[in-house]
Amino acid sequence: MKEYPMYIGGKAVSTDHTFEVINPATSEPFARCSAGTAEHVDLAVQAAQEAFISWGKKSDDERRAGCMALADALEANMKELMELVTMESGKPFEGLNGVGSGMEVGGSIGWTRATASFELPVELIQDNDEARIEVHRKPLGVVGSITPWNWPLLIAIWHVIPAIRAGNTVVIKPSSFTPVATTRMVELANQVLPAGVLNIVTGEGGVGSALTKHPGVSKIVFTGSTPTGRRIMEASAANLKRLTLELGGNDAGIVLPDVNVKEIASKLFGVSFHNNGQTCAALKRLYVHEDIHDELAQEIAQIAKETIVGNGLNEGTQLGPVQNADQLKVVEDLAASVEAQGGTIVAGGNKIAGNGYFFEPTIVTGLTNGSRLVDEEPFGPILPIIKFSTIEEAVRLANDSENGLGGSVWSNDIDKASKIAMQLECGTSWVNEHGAIQPDAPFGGVKQSGFGVEFGTQGLKEFTHIQTLKVMK
């Protein structure tokens, strides 16, 4: 079984104690990673601080060239990275509607190039006989990145590239469920970037909290669950770390009665179920007008029944396994809660026999807010379809959630849908789409889905502080 070391200060660092990485399609280990400790976090932060002395002073062109070289290295190793992502996360190569490890690695390359090309020009506030006032953007220092298991490589890229493009250096701690593709990416980065600019510490417990407490870290960028986000915020208080917290979502979609049910059903199924619903901004609560509710629920249930679930390494697989045994248990418990809460499972509902963590794509009707499946983020292949009568009711139910990541409205009347979309309490509202993100459009949550944004120049600015220069004339 291949062993993956950590990379600290440009050097591979192995530990005697290692941990296994499980392929969720087989529940068998396929790789081992070093089990880093708080001492490794110290070494990595020190290496990043030393690298920051020169990386922080490099020109935009030099930093951009470093990011572009990493994109080239990722592209040259795309096939290997896709296999690693599929084996550790379970997502198929192509996946449902093309959302798979090919998109994850391709997206990582595209995002790297796009982010590298952004500019943060000096802003001129005043330039007259009295004074000249300029606003400059400066890097923060060492950034700690902590990533989840659902899109391991892509989310690592979303953290790392804007950080280093803006002149910071980074210590990354990936999820212990999915550390392999990220470790390989950091190895490639260390072939093209100066030593210490990007460091990785892998480990099972304590590594993340050591990073969030570390006085040498200026900012934490975190993507993961809301409870962990709260712990990170507390731990970061000691030295007033800046934070970007991309946390859980329980996104609502509202379908108006004027849609073409047959056309829209597969689109709605795709935005809910790609990557098995294990996407922060997947559509997780579907509110459908009573005039078309039964017909649309039936169409979506039929698609669920026809979906090909299997090992992501096999061609033609649309959905892989749930990523880990704990998450599978969450989905099984939620499915088991449906009937007692007055709902009906109209497709799926069961674990698929075998060793992998497979669960049938599951459609539920008859529930509303106040039931577990609607109120809790399932983060798995199970979708409640909820009937509504009036738009006011739909908006109230959609906003009746502690989360506020994304939301969507589906209608042939784009103006009407846009007005409703703007009433949703969330960071991104889509019309006739859901979860579609791109490198130049800011993305982030409100309410308990976190704060701060990623992507675009707004996202890049989050890895800088302002320095105002006032020159009296």
Ligand code: NAD
């Ligand atoms: P998680 O919070 O369990 O773990 C995320 C990371 O935090 C892992 O690397 C974990 O090891 C680390 N961690 C755990 N405890 C820590 C601590 N005390 N201090 C520091 N680090 C710690 O989340 P998960 O289960 O890996 O991911 C699923 C969640 O992530 C879902 O809620 C999902 O909605 C959310 N998510 C959000 C976004 C977004 O952009 N908003 C994107 C993807 C996933």
